[in-house]
Amino acid sequence: MTASRDDVYGNHISNQFNDELLALKTRFLKMGGLVEAQVDSAVKALIEANDALAEEIRSEDKRVDRMEMDIDEEAMLIIARRQPTARDLRLVVSVIRMVADLERVGDEAKKIARFAIRLSEEGRSAQGYGEVRHISAHVTDMLHDSLDAFARLDSGLALQVMKADKRVDEEYQAAARTLLTFMMEDARNISRCLSVMWVLRALERVGDHACNIAENVIFMVKGEDVRHTSVEEAERVVGR
Template identity: 55%
Template sequence: MEKLTFDRHTSAQFNAELEGARKHLMEMGGLVEQQIDVAFRSLMSVDTDLAAKAIKMDKDVNKMELMIDKETTHILAKRNPAASDLRFIISVTKTVNDLERMGDEAAKIAKQAIELSDSGSGPQGFVELRHIGEKVRQMVHMSLDAFARLDADAALSVMHQDEAVDLEYGTAIRTLVTKMMEDPRTISRALNVMWALRSLERIGDHARNVAESVIYLVKGKDVRHKKLDKITEQLKKLD
């Protein structure tokens, strides 16, 4: 999305403020994507330097959250936006909150990498971790791309992926429990992997939230807490 395609205003400053909020949201999204990638690589390679970098990046994510919150609050207070502009500001506010929480979960993943390093072990042998990690990172990228392009269909695809990740997460946890029961020596390492998986699953949930915000922004429909088949049916009627 190169420029906002919502209501145009005689005030060039208002247009600039809307575009500024969009630009900063995309910058924050890119930073969070990078943080998740660094954190995940730190976990898979048990690299404490990468883990420390991911944890430090969380401070930058938090700063961006505060900056964008200030921008959107200013727009709400001074411009009294309506219709699609108001939907845009609401969607930005919600998405910024989800991005900040993704950053928190990325920092948690990095901390699990440090704990694994301290124990002298790694996540090797837990193939579910890599698979889910790759899927979740793809979801985050797709949800942000859907926001940038105002693509409700792409947002719906992210929601479908979230359901698949949730199923894989449940299977992975059961597998880890079985491994711990069969070999108590794996308990400590398996618990670290469990916590990392939990953070990945939560990042996926936040990516879904971003997708829901995109649908609200584009279609004007609040699809939170609705079953996926109902959402799909509802969107088809709007096409």
């Protein structure tokens, strides 16, 4: 995903201001692409017991942290220099909010990588990996769609991400019950199943952060804050 000049709210008298807003969106999307790839790779490292890949993901964490700090600084400089109003201000403020969610997605990918190494070292059955594959497919779709919604300023797509979050929560709860059954059947499964539960929890949190990004996209486009509201209320806002 890339941002084009048409993706910025509109042309301003200052071409430099246009370029600054475009650069902010582009850097945010670049960071989004990185953390999206990290989640995919972390799950792959887990499923394939690929310790080298898991270590690579863990080492990328500092790069994500640096990107967050750079984007925050860029956004604050735009506010100080341009004193944006209305939709431009919503764009800049939303990026500051959303970049924090991306950094936390990177943290969750690092956590999955850590458990991938632990589970690989245990070297036993892959109980719960089917659930991991299933939920990871959904949350990575949510993350991708939330970034796409941001790139295209598409509040309708953002709303679909919000709707998908409830399904992920339900799937997480069902997967946790399955793992609990494995632990009850054989105490030797407890340690491994607990690790897989933490992986599933990390994936569920990725879905939550994708939902947060989607909520901010709706705020950018519609000018109404839908955080802490129901999906039905968000649907009414998007439909206006």
